[in-house]
Amino acid sequence: MFSGLFVVSPTTCRTLLPSLARSWRSRRFSSKMGKEDMFLFWGSGSSPCMRVMIALEEKGFSGYPAKRCDFSKGEHKGPDVLALNPRGQLPTFKDGDVVINESYGIIHYLQHRYADSGTNLLPGDANQQGLVLNRYYELQGSLASKYGAWYRATAYGGTEEEKKKTSEAVLSELKTFDGYLGQT
Secondary structure (H helix, E strand, C coil): CECCCCCCCHHHHHHHHHHHHHHHHHCCCCCCCCHHHEEEEECCCCHHHHHHHHHHHHCCCCCCCEEECCHHHCHHHCHHHHCCCCCCCCCEEEECCEEECCHHHHHHHHHHHCCCCCCECCCCCHHHHHHHHHHHHHHHHHHHHHHHHHHHHHHCCCCHHHHHHHHHHHHHHHHHHHHHHHHC
């Protein structure tokens, strides 16, 4: 089974999340899973952190050890995070001796390291996997950069013209991704 939770609309989220919560609670997981060796530093409101948390749940690692870092207090730049991630960025994920600091890298690691656990995060077919990976990176490159520009214009006093321009750019990208969702 392939989980397509990496690009979803708000309507889709409202529809999917209750059923996902039920399925997460009802799964039976292998005792060979290594959640006791895992640790996740995450920050509230961070899309990359949310991506990793969804992937961990989908792979069956409910209840993994984690620490929420408060961005406003600079906790993501604290010594415990910096010991694993010198950039002090979140998410920061540790599984035994393996440390990964990029959300897509964590997702790929979880899929390959725990391939027989929980939900498959990537399809097995190379053509489908190529399309999914293309969407991952397209999302990160196109939508994330446009959203960042919109956020900066909105949160940090951009002009009305900047707010309008960046808002239109985000909406255009969202329409593109809505079109992709219609193809699945």
